[in-house]
Amino acid sequence: MKFKLWVTLIILFFIYSFYVYIYSCSEKQPIQPNASVLSGWKVWQNKNCHTCHQLYGLGGYMGPDLTNIASDANKGSDEYMKTFMKYGTDKMPNLHLTEQEMTSLVSFLRWVDKSGKTRVPRESVHWTGTYIF
């Protein structure tokens, strides 16, 4: 009995996992990342940007969440973002990125921004406590 229950749960886990991999994404046709985006993603990982910044609220707390920075009316220009990357701030050290690395990092952040919004609007909260999208 115990073994059967254990095996059943494991089988359900695998079925659910594959379902999540294939159907969880709400984007009907995700925008394919181009070479510049993939290169920027690599810079993001190699420089360990997630230790200080978040994407969709996941990551460190030293700097702001950057999910939708690229669509921000004041901060979303290439120049604005690159200035931070180039000189750092009193909190962010200068990571000595090359022009190429900064350009690809901006491409990556623009691609992330297009995947959706990180903030859940108040009107999306149902009375049962869940969200409605």
Place this chain on the structure above:
Amino acid sequence: MNLQRLFIRFALVMLLVTVLAGVIASFAFLFPASFNSVLPFHQLRPVHASAALFWIITGAACCVGYFSGRQSKAFMVIWMITIAVIFLNYGFNNYGGREYWEFPAYLNLPLLVAWLFFMVVFLKRLPKDAPVYYWMWTSGVLFFLITFLEQNLWHIPWFRESFLREVTVQWKANGSMVGAWNQMINGLSVYLLVAISGNAGLAQKKKTWFLFFLGLFNLMFNWGHHVYNVPNSNWMRGVAYAVSMTEWVIIILIIRSFKSSLSAARKFRHLVVYRFISAAEFWVFANLLLALLMSIPAINRYTHGTHITVAHAMGTTIGINTMLLLAAFGYILDVDNLSERTRKWLQVAIRINTVSLAVFWVALIVAGLAKGYLSVDHPENSFFDVMKAVRPYLEVFTAAGLGVMIALGVIGVIYLRYSHERHSANKKEITM
């Protein structure tokens, strides 16, 4: 040298690195200008996070291997060497940039090989009357492998074609992996309770089996609260919400058994090993309650991406996992037969840790509430303004972190000092 003892020492060194790097990192967080030219926060955090991760997994695997009598030398050697190489890479600023798995990705391969060696030795057919802790250990060891592989699915280009898919799978794997090591560590706790009380029936009680299957069910399906705010399909959020709410049953069971837990605590209070288990019981209740509240999407909207998430992560890793692992190591090292003076030191350190952790935990929750309110309900606030408002609570958190470091440091050093092999007539080993 006895490899098993070396493995124990290695795990304890990981604990000491965790607390030391954690405290320095929290100072670097508060005073970045002073640290950025020497040891910036973004270099300290991977050391802290990786040391914590490896303290827990190494500790759990070490104790499970020891108590089951199924130890793989190849696992221990490859595992320790790979971790040493990981920290060497951090020294050269080589990172992999994944949460928890912050080292260059190719180092996952030797870790995988090592774990497979452990599994080959550990996994055996369980007899019909096998106690529940063997089921917990088996599930934990198996699911660590599954989630470790899942964590590396991003190497397949298809998973990177959508950022939403990639981030969802990453946090699905991370969430379930925590459940995997919890299975191993909770199994150790049941084993120790059986060993201390001499009552083998504890590992066959209906309630214990029920909690095992409920924990396994949640390991598999409740991870979705990590990605509630990611604009995924709604059904996924619903599944995670519904599954998470089943954990209220555990809260009810803890409250119902409070009286018997208290009498057991009085009966075994002279045992240092039991003191660790008792401390962990309190943190199970507190962190489970916090996790349940965070799993309600309407509340998660405020807590996600705030210090409340850190409070939960640190509350469980320090308050539950570390306490139970120190109990298990204490049992292996037979600390209850050390001198009266040394045991007193250990008991005082447990108290200091509990009090410091309580302050640390509350400070993070208050910081998270402030950040959540100021950024969600008042999006006009800049990130700078929000962090300025949160800073006093983070100063309290850092001060309390010093207390945690001192307490766990004292325990770690005492354990390291007495980690050579000693024989005791009082210690009971359980065989299956």
